[in-house]
Amino acid sequence: MTLTELRYIIAVAREKHFGHAAKACFVSQPTLSIAIKKLEEELGVQLFERRASDITVTPVGERVVEQAQHALEAAAGVKQIAQQGKDQLSGPLRLGAIHTVGPYLFPELIPVMRKLAPKMPLFVEENYTSVLTEKLKRGDLDMIIIALPFDEQGVVTRPLYKEPFVVLMPAAHPLTQRKSIKSSQLENETVLLLGAGHCFRDHVLEACPACIPKPGLEGELEHTIEGSSLETIRHMVVSGLGVTVLPCTAAGADRYSQRLLEIRRFTSPVPSRTVALAWRGTFPRNKAVEMVNTALSQCNLSCVKPLKAAKAPLLN
Numbered sequence: 665m666t667l668t669e670l671r672y673i674i675a676v677a678r679e680k681h682f683g684h685a686a687k688a689c690f691v692s693q694p695t696l697s698i699a700i701k702k703l704e705e706e707l708g709v710q711l712f713e714r715r716a717s718d719i720t721v722t723p724v725g726e727r728v729v730e731q732a733q734h735a736l737e738a739a740a741g742v743k744q745i746a747q748q749g750k751d752q753l754s755g756p757l758r759l760g761a762i763h764t765v766g767p768y769l770f771p772e773l774i775p776v777m778r779k780l781a782p783k784m785p786l787f788v789e790e791n792y793t794s795v796l797t798e799k800l801k802r803g804d805l806d807m808i809i810i811a812l813p814f815d816e817q818g819v820v821t822r823p824l825y826k827e828p829f830v831v832l833m834p835a836a837h838p839l840t841q842r843k844s845i846k847s848s849q850l851e852n853e854t855v856l857l858l859g860a861g862h863c864f865r866d867h868v869l870e871a872c873p874a875c876i877p878k879p880g881l882e883g884e885l886e887h888t889i890e891g892s893s894l895e896t897i898r899h900m901v902v903s904g905l906g907v908t909v910l911p912c913t914a915a916g917a918d919r920y921s922q923r924l925l926e927i928r929r930f931t932s933p934v935p936s937r938t939v940a941l942a943w944r945g946t947f948p949r950n951k952a953v954e955m956v957n958t959a960l961s962q963c964n965l966s967c968v969k970p971l972k973a974a975k976a977p978l979l980n
Contacts (some may be wrong), residue, residue: 669703670732672696677729680719741948752951753781759788762807764864766790772963780955793863801847812813812938821942824960825968829935831928833907840926847872856897856905860895868909871935
C-alpha cells in the first residue's frame with residue numbers, strides 16, 4: 665500500500681469516474697486502474713462497483729477512502745513537522761469563502777495578507793458552504809470563511825465578526841421616507857432573494873418571516889423573485905423590480921448614483937449573521953491560521969462588529 669494508491673482511490677471516490685480521476689492525478693487511466701486493482705487485491709475487498717455508466721463506492725470502500733484521507737493528512741503533517749524550522753508562511757495557502765462573503769471581503773483581505781506574508785502564494789475560491797466544506801475536509805482547501813452555525817466533525821471554527829442585515833431599495837420607494845425598517849413592513853413588498861442552496865437565503869428567511877416566498881395573485885408577479893448572486897439582485901433593485909435584504913458589506917449603494925438606490929437599517933432587534941474562519945483540526949500550519957485571523961481583524965469593514973473569541977485549539 666502506498667500514498668499514491670491512496671490518492672488514486674480518493675480521486676475515484678470524488679470523481680466517480682476512472683478517466684476523470686486519472687486526469688486529476690496526472691496519470692493514464694490504465695496506470696490508475698491497475699494500481700487500484702492491486703490495492704483491492706492486497707486488502708481483499710472491493711472498493712468500487714464498476715458499471716458501464718458510472719462508478720459507486722462500496723460501503724467498505726467509503727470507510728477505506730475516509731481513512732485514506734486521514735492518512736494523507738497525517739503524511740502531510742509529518743512533512744510539516746520536519747520543516748518546523750522553516751517559515752510556515754512561505755508555502756501556498758488555499759482559502760475559500762462563501763459567495764456572499766468573498767466578493768466583499770477578498771478585496772480588503774488579500775492586500776493585508778500579502779503585506780503580512782509576502783512570501784506566501786495565496787489561492788482563493790468562492791463557493792457554496794457545502795462545497796467548501798467537502799473541499800476543506802479532503803484537503804483541497806486549507807481554510808474557509810463561512811457563516812455560523814457551522815458544525816463539522818474534525819473542523820475548528822473561530823468567530824470573526826457580526827454583520828447586520830440592511831434593506832436595499834430603489835431611491836423612489838415609499839419606504840425610503842423611514843429612517844429604519846421593521847421586517848413586518850416588507851410583508852407586501854416584492855422581495856428579491858438568492859436561490860435555494862445559498863445559506864444567506866436561509867438566514868434572511870429566518871430573520872425576516874415577512875420575506876418568506878408567497879405566490880402572487882393571478883396576473884401579478886410573485887411576492888418573491890430569486891437571483892443567482894447578490895450582484896444580480898442589486899441590479900434588479902436598481903431596475904425597480906423590488907427590494908432586497910443584504911449583509912451590510914454587500915449593500916454597496918455607493919456603487920450607484922444616490923438617485924438610484926437607498927439603504928435602510930432594520931429596527932431593533934437587528935437581524936445579523938456571524939462570519940467565522942474554519943480549518944481542519946489536523947492542519948499543521950498554526951502560524952498561517954493566526955496570520956489569516958490577524959489579517960481579517962485588520963480589514964476595513966466599517967459596518968461590522970469584530971468579535972473577540974477565545975483562541976481555538978491549534979496543533980503544536
